[in-house]
Amino acid sequence: MRTLALRRIRRQCDHHRDLRPGMTIATTITEALVVVDLQNDFCPGGALPVRDGHAIVPLVNRLLEQAAVRVLTQDWHPVGHPSFAASHAGAAPGDRTIVGGVEQTLWPVHCVQGTPGAMFHPGLHADRADVVVRKGFRPEIDSYSAFFENDRTTPSGLDGYLRSRGVRGVAIVGLALDVCVAASAVDAARLGYATRVILAACRGIDVHGSLAAATGAMRSAGVVLDTGDEPW
């Protein structure tokens, strides 16, 4: 088995002083793999199942072996979280309302702290993670992105972690492509990381055109939508 603890990737950049305009030089950056919310509740049989969510587990495990820096996120809601439809009188999953000053979709009760649904999929090699970032734990606001609460300003701490480890690029995989993966990718790109989403290792929910909207938002933010399953 190959040991790739410090594997780096090559990317093009064009800011080298000795280069004439139009020339490029390959540079090497450290890329982190961010595995978003690969938890039981987002897999078939869970409370908020993403179709075929479990099917990405083998590929995600392979990517984890190859990654230089390994991050898992874990949706981690307190009982009665305001992102749950059940927390709002008369509301149903799919309705939209204001939570923490931000309009969002209401969901079934899911990923409650400490419950089986909040655990990582049993096939995921979660022990390989360098760090686990929990999100959605604040009682007054939801968090889709691995980097910020849904107010887009309160940080999770992941940016600081990645910067202090010298990470310049982020590859994002997981669930759900059109919710937490997309929000994480857009924020990563805005924070200045060379950002790609490895589509073969994601699955989406796709309600009311959310997949098309998320794809557009990621492209506009400069996220690379990577259709290869063997990125390195």
Ligand code: VGL
């Ligand atoms: C997610 C809905 C609610 C996700 C989390 O991980 O994509 N979606 N909470």
Ligand code: ZN
């Ligand atoms: Zn959630």
